[in-house]
Amino acid sequence: MEKIVISESNYQIRKARIVRTKKLTPLETLFEIVLDGDRSLDHEPGQFIMVSLFGIGEAPISVASSPTMRDSFEICVRAVGRVTKALHALDAGDEIGIRGPYGKGFPIRIFEGNDLLIVAGGLGIAPLRSLIQYVLDNRRDFGKAHLLLGCKTPQDILFADELDQWRRRMDVQSEYIVDRAEQDWTGPVGLITTLIPGVHLEPERTFGVVVGPPVMYKFVIKELLAKNIPEHQIILSFERHMKCGMGKCGRCQIQNIYTCQDGPVFRYSAVKHMSEAF
Amino acid sequence: MHDIQYYLLKKRAFSGFISRLAKVQPLAAPVRRGEKNYAFELVTSANEISLPYIPTILPPKKYFFPQREVLLEFDTRRGLHAGPVGVAGPMTIFGVHTCDLAGIQCLNMVFSVRPRDHNYLIRKRKITIIGLECNDYCDEHANCALVNASLPSGGYDLFFTDLGDYFIVHVNTQAGDDIIDAVKQFQPAKEANLQDLAALRERKRVVFRNEVALDQRFLPALFDISFDGPVWKDLDERCLACGNCTQVCPTCYCFDIRDELNLDMATGVRYRVWDSCQTEPFAKVAGGENFRKSRLARQRHRYYRKFSYPFAKFFRFFCTGCGRCSRACMAGIKLKETLTSLISQGGEGPWKR
Numbered sequence A: 001m002e003k004i005v006i007s008e009s010n011y012q013i014r015k016a017r018i019v020r021t022k023k024l025t026p027l028e029t030l031f032e033i034v035l036d037g038d039r040s041l042d043h044e045p046g047q048f049i050m051v052s053l054f055g056i057g058e059a060p061i062s063v064a065s066s067p068t069m070r071d072s073f074e075i076c077v078r079a080v081g082r083v084t085k086a087l088h089a090l091d092a093g094d095e096i097g098i099r100g101p102y103g104k105g106f107p108i109r110i111f112e113g114n115d116l117l118i119v120a121g122g123l124g125i126a127p128l129r130s131l132i133q134y135v136l137d138n139r140r141d142f143g144k145a146h147l148l149l150g151c152k153t154p155q156d157i158l159f160a161d162e163l164d165q166w167r168r169r170m171d172v173q174s175e176y177i178v179d180r181a182e183q184d185w186t187g188p189v190g191l192i193t194t195l196i197p198g199v200h201l202e203p204e205r206t207f208g209v210v211v212g213p214p215v216m217y218k219f220v221i222k223e224l225l226a227k228n229i230p231e232h233q234i235i236l237s238f239e240r241h242m243k244c245g246m247g248k249c250g251r252c253q254i255q256n257i258y259t260c261q262d263g264p265v266f267r268y269s270a271v272k273h274m275s276e277a278f
Numbered sequence B: 001m002h003d004i005q006y007y008l009l010k011k012r013a014f015s016g017f018i019s020r021l022a023k024v025q026p027l028a029a030p031v032r033r034g035e036k037n038y039a040f041e042l043v044t045s046a047n048e049i050s051l052p053y054i055p056t057i058l059p060p061k062k063y064f065f066p067q068r069e070v071l072l073e074f075d076t077r078r079g080l081h082a083g084p085v086g087v088a089g090p091m092t093i094f095g096v097h098t099c100d101l102a103g104i105q106c107l108n109m110v111f112s113v114r115p116r117d118h119n120y121l122i123r124k125r126k127i128t129i130i131g132l133e134c135n136d137y138c139d140e141h142a143n144c145a146l147v148n149a150s151l152p153s154g155g156y157d158l159f160f161t162d163l164g165d166y167f168i169v170h171v172n173t174q175a176g177d178d179i180i181d182a183v184k185q186f187q188p189a190k191e192a193n194l195q196d197l198a199a200l201r202e203r204k205r206v207v208f209r210n211e212v213a214l215d216q217r218f219l220p221a222l223f224d225i226s227f228d229g230p231v232w233k234d235l236d237e238r239c240l241a242c243g244n245c246t247q248v249c250p251t252c253y254c255f256d257i258r259d260e261l262n263l264d265m266a267t268g269v270r271y272r273v274w275d276s277c278q279t280e281p282f283a284k285v286a287g288g289e290n291f292r293k294s295r296l297a298r299q300r301h302r303y304y305r306k307f308s309y310p311f312a313k314f315f316r317f318f319c320t321g322c323g324r325c326s327r328a329c330m331a332g333i334k335l336k337e338t339l340t341s342l343i344s345q346g347g348e349g350p351w352k353r
């Protein structure tokens, strides 16, 4: 039978090379990656890529660096399963495959001129770091920037050195909280929600940007609403199981929306009625 | 004067037609596999084909979107080399019922939405479709009248209707006309033949009556108010989460993507394979959270993916009325019963009549 060749598959990967790795915690590693031909990934903060290891599979991973960094990009990966563990076994010089970037990122154009209250729980810092770096690289385009970060224990803190830098800047407010800690921790202990009431903000010009584990959203949103931030100014990014990234395979569907294409970033006002969203 | 879009094929010429058609390019048609059990398979002669037939176990979607389809071939020794993949060539599918034509029309929309799915679209361009009219209901599971799929409405190159000792054939595309030219067995239809066809359609309008007590226009609104309805609880208790319903559905297209390494541990393929939203881990994420943990949520999702979500997106239902999900369900969940329960639980509204 005659065979037709599909030369333009949606699943074709772009070759990329790991140029640097940095262990952040026993579970999480940061990878700096360069695309073949030194091309720029040209993503928006909040978008994700499919990381591809032949023979093992693919995993959706947020781009953790700002598009202002053009020669390379970074991803922060937690080793949880087949692909992510195999990635952790790789080092500088190794090749990986990339598809994407995919999805709708944070509405940066709309953020411009407004204040930001960024709430990151655990690995939620990965996509938010892209936004934070972008805001800092274009600092005068945005109003006030307030960062609230949280994780389980001080040992789980990601990007500790960058946190110190952010803390030293006069144009960002940042606070870090851990769920539980030993003696040597001097910062606050508790849930990230407890930090929100103390933030001074002008709700009508503030965007609350929230990324974290699924359980976190309900409680954080409640606090942001209590601060009178309008529902359409509360911005969330969802994690769903994903396979194709192109709105086809059905894995990432939340009722009638596809997280991979319509999101992963959504306004709370657009998803609040969806019981499958939370 | 005759309508150039209609031709006749005498029944005694059918066998010659099939043999010639199969010589042009590979030909698939319904074949009997057992008691009430049919499948689309490659054939070379008319005596392999079984007509009439009730919907095949798998719909003809398998030729457009194969159960297992290689996406990439890779060779890790060549520095992440991933080559293009050859796919099957041109073919003809004969005997596609109107429900399955509707199913293909649904999938065409899905896979044409950007980003377009090249694998699907290349196959689609290479497939010639010959439809076949159902003169009567296949069985009690069908609900094609409810979703307007009991009469032909496009999506084919040629369309056959059995009118006793001949088929009347509607030519819908140039590709269809090329078959008429190549297989010199057809005669132009006469006025009397068109009248026979009109009479059959008239009779069908009486036989094929809306199978549930609901005007289909009100289906989306009924689903809008039914998300937390009790009917899903009932399905929760009965569904075995086997995934049969999605496996046989002409408009289900969820898939998984997997890698397979050859024994050399260096070369292999990445392929996609039909998946089912009815299985427990389908919507589970790395943190352990499962966004459709219960069978209730998964069955409800299936129904909304037929009657609600696609209506908002494509302005059509993704149920073709073929009845396969009801025939295949091990727990006896019947689509018509589910819809009937929705209507009775839906309270007052235009869907009540």
Ligand SMILES: Cc1cc2nc3c(=O)[nH]c(=O)nc-3n(C[C@H](O)[C@H](O)[C@H](O)COP(=O)(O)OP(=O)(O)OC[C@H]3O[C@@H](n4cnc5c(N)ncnc54)[C@H](O)[C@@H]3O)c2cc1C
Binding pocket: A048, A057, A058, A059, A060, A061, A062, A063, A075, A076, A077, A078, A079, A080, A081, A082, A083, A084, A085, A123, A126, A127, A238, A239, A240, A241, A242, A243, A264, B281, B284, B285, B286, B287, B288
């Ligand atoms: C938009 C998006 C952005 C993400 N960003 C990051 C990030 O920046 N860093 C990071 O470490 N992780 C991120 N994740 C999660 C990451 O995709 C999963 O941890 C990864 O896919 C697990 O793959 P695996 O092969 O290692 O695990 P597997 O061995 O396949 O499975 C381990 C567990 O992960 C779940 N899982 C498997 N595949 C997926 C998938 N495709 N999506 C979600 N869960 C899955 C399984 O159900 C199972 O519970 C993101 C996920 C999404 C959807």
Ligand code: FES
Binding pocket: A241, A242, A243, A244, A245, A246, A247, A248, A249, A250, A251, A252, A253, A258, A259, A260, A261
């Ligand atoms: S990941 Fe396939 S549809 Fe979203």
